[in-house]
Amino acid sequence: MKFSSKVQRCGLSPIRKFHPYAEAAKAAGKKVYHLNIGQPDIATPAVCFQAVRDFAQPVLEYAPSPGIPSLIQAVQGYYDRLGTHLEEGDILITTGGSEALQIVLNCILDEGDEVIVPEPFYPNYSTFVYAAGGEIRPLPTTPEEGYFYADRKRIEMLINEKTRAILVTNPGNPTGVVLTPEQSRMIAEVARDHGLFLIGDEVYREFVYGGEELASIATFEDMPENIVVVDSVSKRFSACGARIGALISRNRALMNHALKFCQARLSVATLDQVAAAALYTVPSDYFNATREEYKRRRDTVVSKLAEIPGVVCKCPEGAFYLMAKLPVEDTDDFQMFLLTEFDDNGETVMYAPGEPFYATPGRGRDEIRIAYVTKEEDLARAIELLGKGIAAYNAKKKS
Amino acid sequence: MKFSSKVQRCGLSPIRKFHPYAEAAKAAGKKVYHLNIGQPDIATPAVCFQAVRDFAQPVLEYAPSPGIPSLIQAVQGYYDRLGTHLEEGDILITTGGSEALQIVLNCILDEGDEVIVPEPFYPNYSTFVYAAGGEIRPLPTTPEEGYFYADRKRIEMLINEKTRAILVTNPGNPTGVVLTPEQSRMIAEVARDHGLFLIGDEVYREFVYGGEELASIATFEDMPENIVVVDSVSKRFSACGARIGALISRNRALMNHALKFCQARLSVATLDQVAAAALYTVPSDYFNATREEYKRRRDTVVSKLAEIPGVVCKCPEGAFYLMAKLPVEDTDDFQMFLLTEFDDNGETVMYAPGEPFYATPGRGRDEIRIAYVTKEEDLARAIELLGKGIAAYNAKKKS
Numbered sequence: 149m150k151f152s153s154k155v156q157r158c159g160l161s162p163i164r165k166f167h168p169y170a171e172a173a174k175a176a177g178k179k180v181y182h183l184n185i186g187q188p189d190i191a192t193p194a195v196c197f198q199a200v201r202d203f204a205q206p207v208l209e210y211a212p213s214p215g216i217p218s219l220i221q222a223v224q225g226y227y228d229r230l231g232t233h234l235e236e237g238d239i240l241i242t243t244g245g246s247e248a249l250q251i252v253l254n255c256i257l258d259e260g261d262e263v264i265v266p267e268p269f270y271p272n273y274s275t276f277v278y279a280a281g282g283e284i285r286p287l288p289t290t291p292e293e294g295y296f297y298a299d300r301k302r303i304e305m306l307i308n309e310k311t312r313a314i315l316v317t318n319p320g321n322p323t324g325v326v327l328t329p330e331q332s333r334m335i336a337e338v339a340r341d342h343g344l345f346l347i348g349d350e351v352y353r354e355f356v357y358g359g360e361e362l363a364s365i366a367t368f369e370d371m372p373e374n375i376v377v378v379d380s381v382s383k384r385f386s387a388c389g390a391r392i393g394a395l396i397s398r399n400r401a402l403m404n405h406a407l408k409f410c411q412a413r414l415s416v417a418t419l420d421q422v423a424a425a426a427l428y429t430v431p432s433d434y435f436n437a438t439r440e441e442y443k444r445r446r447d448t449v450v451s452k453l454a455e456i457p458g459v460v461c462k463c464p465e466g467a468f469y470l471m472a473k474l475p476v477e478d479t480d481d482f483q484m485f486l487l488t489e490f491d492d493n494g495e496t497v498m499y500a501p502g503e504p505f506y507a508t509p510g511r512g513r514d515e516i517r518i519a520y521v522t523k524e525e526d527l528a529r530a531i532e533l534l535g536k537g538i539a540a541y542n543a544k545k546k547s
Numbered sequence: 548m549k550f551s552s553k554v555q556r557c558g559l560s561p562i563r564k565f566h567p568y569a570e571a572a573k574a575a576g577k578k579v580y581h582l583n584i585g586q587p588d589i590a591t592p593a594v595c596f597q598a599v600r601d602f603a604q605p606v607l608e609y610a611p612s613p614g615i616p617s618l619i620q621a622v623q624g625y626y627d628r629l630g631t632h633l634e635e636g637d638i639l640i641t642t643g644g645s646e647a648l649q650i651v652l653n654c655i656l657d658e659g660d661e662v663i664v665p666e667p668f669y670p671n672y673s674t675f676v677y678a679a680g681g682e683i684r685p686l687p688t689t690p691e692e693g694y695f696y697a698d699r700k701r702i703e704m705l706i707n708e709k710t711r712a713i714l715v716t717n718p719g720n721p722t723g724v725v726l727t728p729e730q731s732r733m734i735a736e737v738a739r740d741h742g743l744f745l746i747g748d749e750v751y752r753e754f755v756y757g758g759e760e761l762a763s764i765a766t767f768e769d770m771p772e773n774i775v776v777v778d779s780v781s782k783r784f785s786a787c788g789a790r791i792g793a794l795i796s797r798n799r800a801l802m803n804h805a806l807k808f809c810q811a812r813l814s815v816a817t818l819d820q821v822a823a824a825a826l827y828t829v830p831s832d833y834f835n836a837t838r839e840e841y842k843r844r845r846d847t848v849v850s851k852l853a854e855i856p857g858v859v860c861k862c863p864e865g866a867f868y869l870m871a872k873l874p875v876e877d878t879d880d881f882q883m884f885l886l887t888e889f890d891d892n893g894e895t896v897m898y899a900p901g902e903p904f905y906a907t908p909g910r911g912r913d914e915i916r917i918a919y920v921t922k923e924e925d926l927a928r929a930i931e932l933l934g935k936g937i938a939a940y941n942a943k944k945k946s
Binding site for chain 2: 149150151152153154155156158159160161187188189190191192196197200201203206207208209210211213243244246247250254255256257258259261272275276279280281312343345373374386387388389390391399401402404405407408409411412413414415416417418419420423
């Protein structure tokens with residue numbers, strides 16, 4: 149039986165290969181601290197569950213393909229509070245941000261078309277781009293520069309006749325990099341000047357720890373044809389399991405094409421849309437509290453990392469991830485060591501090895517991604533274990 | 548801005564063009580009977596809502612990418628009751644049957660690869676096949692033969708070096724055609740003998756009105772490499788809005804590829820999976836009651852249609868749709884007449900015009916699809932209106 153060339157280019161989740169070793173370590177009584185998982189531990193606001201409990205219709209019917217009106221209105225209200233108005237037709241509710249991205253890529257990519265993506269990037273972007281027949285053109289960065297990529301020349305160097313879009317995650321997963329409003333504007337202007345889409349994956353929008361707020365590219369009302377926003381309730385309201393996202397653009401031709409895919413898959417889960425609409429009524433002090441909590445966690449991780457000799461990590465400004473360069477050659481091999489050979493008082497640690505976050509072959513092998521979505525004391529101990537592990541691993545390598 | 552050639556091949560839902568006219572008719576006080584909508588009016592079993600109310604976790608977390616264990620086990624139990632055992636790895640929970648179909652098509656189709664589909668077929672198949680880069684090779688049928696397609700020679704005539712799969716909806720949407728176990732087996736053998744996948748969309752499996760039960764192709768355990776089943780709770784439990792489906796195959800290479808797409812989109816909505824697992828505990832007399840209800844509705848529609856001169860409709864054996872050939876040239880034009888010019892005591896009727904169910908240009912223009920998902924007395928009146936409408940339309944045409 150023959151499989152498609154596109155699925156053969158895609159990979160299984162790289163973290164899976166460590167799963168049996170983690171299970172074996174746990175079965176042997178070892179405690180494993182997880183820095184590899186992006187599932188926050190923050191409680192989902194109770195209105196979410198209450199809305200679902202209050203659902204009183206006798207038939208769990210299809211929702212309208214573009215989304216239920218109350219959720220679309222809730223998203224409109226949210227953007228109004230960000231200072232920019234969206235029409236109803238500028239919003240399509242999707243099954244998570246993931247589906248929004250799949251849909252827009254299928255709307256714009258033919259075989260061989262290119263999307264510029266700052267590297268390192270969220271590995272699932274590869275699967276979505278490949279499934280749509282496209283190619284990722286990575287925009288290189290370095291750990292030493294704190295994964296900075298907002299440079300007009302570096303971006304324009306990568307544009308050719310096959311380029312269709314620039315895709316940025318802001319705040320960044322896995323890097324935590326946050327664009328200044330000026331940097332966002334510059335990238336949007338590059339897109340506009342070259343007739344490209346700028347797709348902004350802004351699902352971590354609320355998680356910015358500097359003073360300045362993130363400027364959503366949705367506020368660039370003077371570039372309606374170019375701007376596309378991928379949004380989600382997953383991180384914003386710690387409701388990852390709701391799978392409610394949105395595709396947002398003022399480009400009506402794009403939205404008309406996107407609606408074809410929305411109609412083909414009929415609708416997004418009805419109860420989850422009702423729950424998501426309720427989540428948008430959460431007062432803004434909810435965001436302040438979670439933001440402060442994540443900021444403390446980030447500070448803990450960054451300060452503990454700074455104590456480990458040879459680690460390169462500039463303090464990231466947003467999301468709840470960071471990339472760090474370790475003083476080891478191969479973080480895959482080091483992860484295996486941590487699970488199978490190392491422990492400190494019966495404890496060890498898991499992270500996400502860096503290579504899958506890169507499209508450029510060979511890049512990222514000495515880097516890791518850390519998600520700081522667990523309690524501060526656990527994070528502190530996890531980074532301590534990382535430091536002790538590095539020392540033990542390098543001592544073993546030398547011996 | 549440039550859009551992909553694949554999205555440009557896809558169309559918006561054809562029924563949308565009548566929406567403003569239906570709204571105008573309603574605004575003018577006309578009552579419109581809907582034979583065009585596939586949303587059943589059967590109450591969703593209460594366990595569905597109860598399971599969601601009982602959900603007591605504080606964080607609405609991502610579910611595992613292949614599905615939550617309790618739902619996978621529920622699906623296993625359901626197939627055990629059908630007489631065939633599935634391993635856990637043979638099942639991937641998906642966002643509706645729609646996602647299952649999208650995933651399998653993306654796993655097997657490259658640019659220009661072909662899928663054989665009996666025509667008329669569910670129009671969204673086109674969007675899914677085109678989005679995956681493929682082509683539909685229609686297997687023609689006629690209203691006069693009751694849309695019969697289970698003929699080995701007719702199927703084999705369509706197979707060439709680009710053919711990758713045969714896709715059948717059984718029971719059929721839009722035709723209501725049900726394959727006998729022998730016919731299903733024959734088609735599966737054609738697939739096996741030619742190295743093709745047989746994709747069985749069996750989401751209407753419980754809705755069979757003859758004596759004999761449908762043989763799910765999942766029971767053909769001797770062809771593990773070829774058989775793929777698309778399944779869903781939508782129609783089975785009148786839970787369309789849950790968006791819970793499943794991709795089922797014993798072809799482990801296929802399932803391993805499919806898992807890549809499942810991992811990339813992270814998970815299926817958690818609460819809906821919990822609800823779906825509960826739905827599988829519904830006792831089998833639930834199916835008997837709904838089956839009897841739909842059978843009565845089918846009989847009403849078919850007998851009333853038989854009273855209209857010139858209508859061709861063989862009594863379909865399953866699902867809750869039928870196709871009928873009308874004594875008019877263009878059912879699109881006739882639909883417009885029904886909405887804008889016709890009424891009987893202030894009432895009129897909508898159906899789904901037949902052309903979008905065909906890939907072959909020009910086919911289906913004198914056909915319609917009827918969904919019998921509303922109350923018997925409403926169906927009877929709707930078909931009466933159809934007959935009166937045909938008489939009025941043809942009288943107007945002659946004048």
